[in-house]
Amino acid sequence: MRLMRADIFLLLRLGVALLASAITWAQTPPSNVQGAQLGIAAQHLQQGKADQAIRECKAVLAADPRSAPAHMLLGMAYLAQQSNAMIGEAKAELQQSLDLDPELLWARFYLARLYLDQGLTEKAQEQLERGLKQSPGLPPLLSLLGEVRRKLGDPAASLELNRRALQAEATMTPARYFLALAYLDLKQDQAAMSELEKAVHSPDATPEMYNALASLYITKQRLTEAEDLCRKAIALDRSRPDAFLNLARIYNARHESDRALEALIAALPDGKSFSVSEYYQGLQSDIAVERGAAYTDKKMFARAIEEYAKALDLDPSRAVIHRRLAELYRQKGDPANAALHTKEAEKLETGLR
Amino acid sequence: MEPRTVPLPRKAFPIFAANFLLLFSAAPPLNSQAGPAPLSRVQFTEIAAESGLNFHHENGASDDKHMFETFGSGVGVIDFDNDGYPDLFFANGADLAHGKPSPGNALYRNLGNGKFEDVTVKAGVSGNGMFATGVTVGDYDNDGNLDIYVTGFGGNQLFRNNGDGTFSDVTGKAGVGASGWSSSAAWLDYDHDGYLDLFVGRYLDYDIRKGPYCGYRKPGYRMYCDPQSFDGTPALLFHNNRDGTFTDVSRKAGIANPAGKTLGVAIADIDGDGWPDIFVANDGVRNFLYHNKANGTFDDITYSAGVGFDMNGKALAGMGTELVDLDGDGLPDIFFTAFSGQYNPLFRNLGKLLFEDGTVKAGLPASVKTLGFGAKVFDFDNDGLADIYVPNGHVTDNVALYDQRLSYRQTDLLYRNLGGGRFREVSGESGPAFRLQHVGRGLAVADFDNDGDLDVVVTDSGGKPLLLRNDGGNRNHWLALRARGRESNRFGIGAKVRVTSGGRTQLREINPYGSYLSTSDVRLYFGLGSATATRIEIEWPSGKKQAIENVHANQILLVDEADAR
Numbered sequence: 005m006r007l008m009r010a011d012i013f014l015l016l017r018l019g020v021a022l023l024a025s026a027i028t029w030a031q032t033p034p035s036n037v038q039g040a041q042l043g044i045a046a047q048h049l050q051q052g053k054a055d056q057a058i059r060e061c062k063a064v065l066a067a068d069p070r071s072a073p074a075h076m077l078l079g080m081a082y083l084a085q086q087s088n089a090m091i092g093e094a095k096a097e098l099q100q101s102l103d104l105d106p107e108l109l110w111a112r113f114y115l116a117r118l119y120l121d122q123g124l125t126e127k128a129q130e131q132l133e134r135g136l137k138q139s140p141g142l143p144p145l146l147s148l149l150g151e152v153r154r155k156l157g158d159p160a161a162s163l164e165l166n167r168r169a170l171q172a173e174a175t176m177t178p179a180r181y182f183l184a185l186a187y188l189d190l191k192q193d194q195a196a197m198s199e200l201e202k203a204v205h206s207p208d209a210t211p212e213m214y215n216a217l218a219s220l221y222i223t224k225q226r227l228t229e230a231e232d233l234c235r236k237a238i239a240l241d242r243s244r245p246d247a248f249l250n251l252a253r254i255y256n257a258r259h260e261s262d263r264a265l266e267a268l269i270a271a272l273p274d275g276k277s278f279s280v281s282e283y284y285q286g287l288q289s290d291i292a293v294e295r296g297a298a299y300t301d302k303k304m305f306a307r308a309i310e311e312y313a314k315a316l317d318l319d320p321s322r323a324v325i326h327r328r329l330a331e332l333y334r335q336k337g338d339p340a341n342a343a344l345h346t347k348e349a350e351k352l353e354t355g356l357r
Numbered sequence: 358m359e360p361r362t363v364p365l366p367r368k369a370f371p372i373f374a375a376n377f378l379l380l381f382s383a384a385p386p387l388n389s390q391a392g393p394a395p396l397s398r399v400q401f402t403e404i405a406a407e408s409g410l411n412f413h414h415e416n417g418a419s420d421d422k423h424m425f426e427t428f429g430s431g432v433g434v435i436d437f438d439n440d441g442y443p444d445l446f447f448a449n450g451a452d453l454a455h456g457k458p459s460p461g462n463a464l465y466r467n468l469g470n471g472k473f474e475d476v477t478v479k480a481g482v483s484g485n486g487m488f489a490t491g492v493t494v495g496d497y498d499n500d501g502n503l504d505i506y507v508t509g510f511g512g513n514q515l516f517r518n519n520g521d522g523t524f525s526d527v528t529g530k531a532g533v534g535a536s537g538w539s540s541s542a543a544w545l546d547y548d549h550d551g552y553l554d555l556f557v558g559r560y561l562d563y564d565i566r567k568g569p570y571c572g573y574r575k576p577g578y579r580m581y582c583d584p585q586s587f588d589g590t591p592a593l594l595f596h597n598n599r600d601g602t603f604t605d606v607s608r609k610a611g612i613a614n615p616a617g618k619t620l621g622v623a624i625a626d627i628d629g630d631g632w633p634d635i636f637v638a639n640d641g642v643r644n645f646l647y648h649n650k651a652n653g654t655f656d657d658i659t660y661s662a663g664v665g666f667d668m669n670g671k672a673l674a675g676m677g678t679e680l681v682d683l684d685g686d687g688l689p690d691i692f693f694t695a696f697s698g699q700y701n702p703l704f705r706n707l708g709k710l711l712f713e714d715g716t717v718k719a720g721l722p723a724s725v726k727t728l729g730f731g732a733k734v735f736d737f738d739n740d741g742l743a744d745i746y747v748p749n750g751h752v753t754d755n756v757a758l759y760d761q762r763l764s765y766r767q768t769d770l771l772y773r774n775l776g777g778g779r780f781r782e783v784s785g786e787s788g789p790a791f792r793l794q795h796v797g798r799g800l801a802v803a804d805f806d807n808d809g810d811l812d813v814v815v816t817d818s819g820g821k822p823l824l825l826r827n828d829g830g831n832r833n834h835w836l837a838l839r840a841r842g843r844e845s846n847r848f849g850i851g852a853k854v855r856v857t858s859g860g861r862t863q864l865r866e867i868n869p870y871g872s873y874l875s876t877s878d879v880r881l882y883f884g885l886g887s888a889t890a891t892r893i894e895i896e897w898p899s900g901k902k903q904a905i906e907n908v909h910a911n912q913i914l915l916v917d918e919a920d921a922r
Contacts, residue, residue, distance in 0.1 A: 058670070066661035092585040093672050096616030096642040099588070103615045122586055123569065280580065280759055285573040318573070 038064045038071060045077050054084035072105035080114060086243070088279055094118060109135055109142070116148055125155045143169040147179040154186050162186035177208040184216065193220060204233065211237035211244050218250045227254050245271040245287055252294040261298035268294055289318035293325060305332050323352035398829070399738045400788035401771075401813065405824035409473040412447045412463045416819035417488065418754060419454030422581050423568050424561060425488050425510040425538065426450075427752040429730065429798025429818035431874025433492030435503045437480070437518055441913075442467035443803040443878050445814060446482065447822065448489035448507055453565060458486025462507065467805060482524050487511045491874035492799075495544030495553045497531075497597060499847040503879070508539035508557060517601075532603050537590050538563055541622040541677075543870035545633045546846050546898050547610075548653055552597040553846050556612070556635055558619030559590035572759075580753050584640045584674075589618040592637065592645075611655045616642050621678035621732070623871035625689040626853065628710050631900065633851050636664070638675030638693040646691075648710065661711075664691055664704050668714045668723075673699050677732035677800065677873030682706075683719075683743055684778035687864045690715075694729025694747055694873070697763060701729050701747060705778070720779045727767045728752065731800025731873040735811050739833035739884030741861060742774035748797025748815045766794035769815065790825045801869075803878035809835045809911055811882055816875075834885040834910035836893075840867050843918040844899035848879045853896040858888035858910075885910050897921055 045060035061078035064071055079097030082090040098115040101108050112135040119128035132149040136142065150165030163186045169179040180203040187196035200217040203209055214237035221230035231254050237247035248271035255264035268291050278284045292315035299308035312329045315322070326349035333342035418426050430448040437444050444467045451459035461483035465473035477483050484507060491508035498504070502518035513535045516524035528534045538560045544553040561584055572580035591613035595603035607613040612635065621638035628634070632649035639645065643665035647655035659665040667673045674696035683690045688706035695701055700723050705715035717723050727749035734743045749767035756763045771787050772780040784791040799816040806812065810830025815823040836856060840849025852867045869877040885891055893905045895916055903921035908914065 062660050069657045069660060089671065092618075092641040093643065095585075096589065099616045100614055103613075124586075127588070279583070280572050282570070282574055285575075318575070320575075 038068055038074070042071075042073055042077060045074075045081070049077065049081055049084060052084070054081045057081040057084070070104055072101045072108055072111075075101035075104065076108050076111040076114075079111065083114065083118075086241075091118065091122070107138065109139055109145075112138075113144060113148065116145075116152070120148070120152055120155065125152050128152045129156070141168075141172060143173040143176055143179065146172075147176060147182055150179075151182040151185070154182070154189060159186040159189035163190075175206070177203050177206040177210075177213070180206070181210075181213050181216070188216075193223075196220065204236075209236075211240045211247060214240075215244075215247050215250060218247070222250060222253055222257070225257075227257055230254055242270075245291075249287070249290055249294065252291075252298070256294055256297045256301065259301050261301040264294060264298040264301075268298070285318050289315045289322070292318065293322075293328075296325075296328060300328070300332065305336055308332055309336075321352065323349040326352065398783070398786050399810070399832075400828045401737075401790040401825040402788060402828055403790045403793060403823050404471075404826050405814075405822055408471060408824055409475070410445070410465055410822060410824055411475070412449075412465070413460075413821055414447070414817060414819055415450045415452060415460050417450050417452040417454060417457075418819055419452070420579065421454045421568055422571070422579050423454055423565060424563050424581060424584070424587070425453070425490075427581050427818070428488075428490055428510075428540075428560075429750075429796065429874070430490050430816055431492045431541070431799035431872075431876075432801050432814050432816050432822065433494045433505060433876040434801045434803040434814070434869065434878045435494045435505060435876070436467075436879075437464070437503055437524075438466065438522060439502070440467075440469070442469045442807065443805055443880075445473065446492050446494070446505055447816065448492050448509070448799075448874070449484070450490070450818075451486065451488040453488055453510075459484060459489060461486075462489055469807075471806065476522065479522060480524050481526075482516050484514060485512075485526075487514075489514075491539065491541050492876055493542040493544060493555075493870065494876040494879070495555075495850060496847045497544065497553050497555070498601060499552065499842075501847055503848070506533065506542055506544075506555060508535075508542050508874070510538045510563070512536060513539050513542075513557065527601065530601060532605070533557075533595050535559070535593055539593075540620050541870070541872075541874050543622045543624050543635075543868075544850055545624045545635070546851055547594070547633055547649060547655075548596070549632070549898055549900075550597075550599070551842070551844055551846055551899065552599045553850060554597045555593075555595040555603065556622060556624070557593040557595070558617065558622045558637055559592055560584075560618055560620065560640070562588040562590050577755060578758055580755060580759070584618055587618075589614075589616045589639070589642065591615050592617050592619055592622075606653070610653060611657065612645075612647050614645060614657065617645065618642055620676045620730075621693055621871070621873055623678045623680035623691070624851070624868055625680035625866050626851075627680070627689055627706060628708075629688070631896070631898075633898075636678060636680050636691055638678040639672070640674045640676070641672060643672045644675055644693075658710055663714075664712045667695075667699065667702060668716070673702065676730045677871070677875075679732050679734040679745075679871040680868075681734040681743055681866075681871075682864055683734060683745075683774065684715075685742070685776075685861070685863070687862070689866070692732055692734060692745060694732045697726055697728040697751060698724065700724050701732070715778065718778070720775075720781060721772065722782075725770075726763070727770065729770070730798045731815065731875060733800050733802050733813070733872050733877065735802045735877075736774075736882065736884035737771070737811060737827060737830050738773065739810060739830050739835045739886065740774075741833075741859070741863060741884045741886045741888075742776055744774045745772040745780065746770070746800060746802075746813060747772075748795075748800050750796030750798060750818060764794070766796055768792060768794055769797055788825075788828075790823065793823065795820060795823065798873060799875040800872050801875040801877040804837065804880070804882060807913065809837075811878075830884075831911075834887065834889055836883045836885055836891060836908065836910055837913040838867075838881045838883075838893070838895075839879070839913060839915050840881075840895070841915060841917040841919075842897065842899075844901065845897045845918055849895075849897065849916075849918065850879070851898040854881055854883075855894040855896075856883045856885075856891050857894075858885050858891035880913060895921065 045057045048057035064074040082094035101111040116128040116131035147169035150162035154162035166179040166183045184196040184199035203213045214233040218230040218233035234247045234251045252264040252267040296311035326345040330345035433446040445465045447463045488510040493506040502520045505516040507514045517527045542557040571582035596606045618640040635647040637645040648658045676694040678693035691704040704712040729747040731748045747770040771784045773783040796818040802811045810827040813825040842849045901921035
């Protein structure tokens with residue numbers, strides 16, 4: 005089972021505590037009227053009113069285009085809008101804030117966060133190392149640097165950095181999540197599960213923490229607990245497809261195919277636009293696989309074959325889909341196609357070995 | 358492209374007049390007000406091949422899908438030999454994915470008989486093999502010969518015009534080579550010292566060795582990445598030291614925003630204070646409007662002016678841009694092109710450094726399927742109202758795999774100004790040229806045949822340019838000006854010209870930049886409708902002014918700052 009890639013706007017939640025710090029900082033800028041306006045913007049942001057925070061920040065920037073904290077808060081407010089379309093704008097504002105005031109540590113943190121989610125890990129690392137020179141040992145920077153190192157292929161470094169972060173700040177939920185991801189890379193599922201269980205009991209738990217744990221529970225057949233976690237993830241953010249996808253997996257495992265199909269519709273509703281990326285390619289493939297499973301369960305074999313074919317078209321590298329197709333063709337009395345897919349599955353499995 | 362056989366007419370009758378030179382006349386001077394010309398539609402006729410423009414753009418399209426492969430290149434109008442006929446310079450890309458240098462830029466001399474001759478080799482402007490993108494023409498050393506600044510991926514080049522049909526690469530000496538990936542640039546005398554300085558927009562921080570994979574992992578589905586995947590790069594401002602060298606003053610001047618992803622640059626004095634301001638159209642991040650503080654620095658007034666975002670508060674994928682008065686109120690408005698599914702916005706200048714998005718009010722579409730690159734505001738039918746041309750072409754060659762409603766090759770758009778700040782699309786009725794599907798990028802206008810109406814040249818990414826002859830624009834009267842600066846820069850770049858006829862005053866600046874990666878004719882054209890005589894006022898960048906009364910229509914006038922006070 006693949007872990008879903010985390011999107012930037014979702015991971016923003018990881019920094020709620022940091023945001024509060026940044027806002028506190030921004031509430032005490034030097035100037036008066038603009039300072040008050042920034043304070044209001046910060047409050048809006050804290051209350052989840054991103055649009056209003058954006059309006060306030062823009063008003064400050066209209067009066068003082070060189071206000072570094074206003075650029076920083078605006079960047080953070082764009083991130084809080086949770087829209088992929090605003091990532092470029094968010095990055096631009098954070099960069100401008102740092103250009104005007106390189107000491108803005110939280111601008112650096114969020115910029116690193118953005119880089120990380122865009123796959124620009126080296127740039128993220130550069131920002132975090134620069135930040136750590138400014139403020140050595142700062143737990144959020146250490147923790148995020150750990151995640152960067154993991155993405156660069158060094159999960160052991162992530163374990164070390166996140167443990168250091170947790171030593172300094174035991175309640176730092178994101179560090180637990182990053183620890184868990186590092187354990188997963190190291191194939192230490194039990195340790196990962198333990199960290200994720202701690203993380204989801206924190207008030208700062210985020211949808212992807214719930215979902216990551218749900219994924220692990222599904223592999224361990226702890227379906228009821230997994231379902232509960234998916235529902236918690238969805239309650240926090242209905243726009244995320246991964247929790248719905250996990251729900252569908254759970255329902256398929258229980259042969260509740262109608263519910264599985266409903267969950268899959270919610271995962272990627274018709275007409276929803278999405279960016280063309282490997283993530284969405286994988287997601288569509290995963291959804292097609294689960295649809296295939298649901299239709300198989302409902303004995304609608306033609307539809308199931310159609311869905312599996314769609315999944316293969318999107319991701320031809322998955323042997324398991326060929327296996328399922330082979331089985332379906334066998335049931336359909338089409339030995340030629342069954343043999344073809346069995347052969348393809350074997351080829352892929354041999355390749356994997 | 359459909360070859361045509363109609364030659365361009367050559368009509369040149371230099372005549373000396375009181376305080377100006379009548380350089381060319383396409384029709385006998387008229388003494389009386391004629392009635393409105395019974396206009397049939399102006400038609401644009403594609404004549405590139407028959408004119409001898411055989412330039413072929415190398416976009417370097419490869420399976421690696423490097424971002425610069427989508428960029429196209431610009432075109433520069435340059436009368437490099439001062440014979441009164443606008444010549445053409447095309448920047449050329451390169452197949453960098455396969456390590457091949459550019460096949461070279463191309464300079465075409467306008468022979469004045471409807472034909473162009475390739476004089477690249479003799480002129481020595483082929484370039485250094487880099488992936489060239491933009492063409493910015495200006496006389497930086499005030500020697501009366503137009504020079505060429507070529508932007509590109511991997512460095513820029515400055516070619517000094519030696520005045521004998523050849524150019525010298527003076528990039529190193531001048532210190533304007535820059536780095537990274539430059540896009541549109543513009544010459545401007547931002548400090549009014551009489552010498553042209555250079556603003557250079559830059560695009561993405563892109564490393565060819567680390568181009569990420571974007572799109573689906575399926576054969577044929579790899580696509581060009583969203584610019585959001587990359588950092589921007591700050592623009593550059595080079596101050597002209599008046600000795601053939603330049604100094605980078607970008608940070609000091611306040612224009613070096615690191616978030617810039619510039620595609621279009623336009624210059625004009627937006628508030629009438631006499632100092633040139635800069636508008637920068639960025640791709641996927643907010644635009645920048647830099648107000649010249651008259652002390653060598655600029656303020657970024659984007660937020661207060663209201664030009665950073667679209668009508669929904671979102672940044673557009675800004676491409677080519679123009680800063681020209683479109684509604685006749687004497688204040689330069691902003692127009693720029695944007696991405697497919699967005700719209701090409703028109704920001705009306707309300708005065709006092711405030712703008713409003715007037716796209717819908719102007720009758721321009723609130724959403725377009727096409728992807729616009731170049732943009733040019735010019736009066737194609739000489740009715741005294743500035744019109745808009747938009748060349749289109751998608752960035753993603755395999756876009757139809759993802760969305761069958763979209764195509765890589767697209768047709769261009771022409772919007773006619775109806776007056777009162779309203780526009781109507783007239784592409785379908787303006788000739789077969791508007792049925793040509795191509796990958797439109799750069800765009801420039803010039804009166805190549807000196808017949809009194811503005812022709813159009815459009816570059817094609819990976820293909821041949823279009824040369825669209827304007828047939829019928831000169832049924833209305835017109836006036837063109839060529840400026841001779843003295844205290845001001847030699848070609849009067851930045852001079853404001855007011856032309857009053859028939860109770861209406863048009864204000865334009867001598868500013869051939871804007872659009873996308875391109876430079877238009879430095880001669881300024883005005884449509885006069887049925888008016889046969891006009892009054893001209895010129896405000897030079899030096900602050901000197903002059904007025905010329907009762908100027909006959911249908912001529913190309915040389916205005917000399919020596920006659921100004």
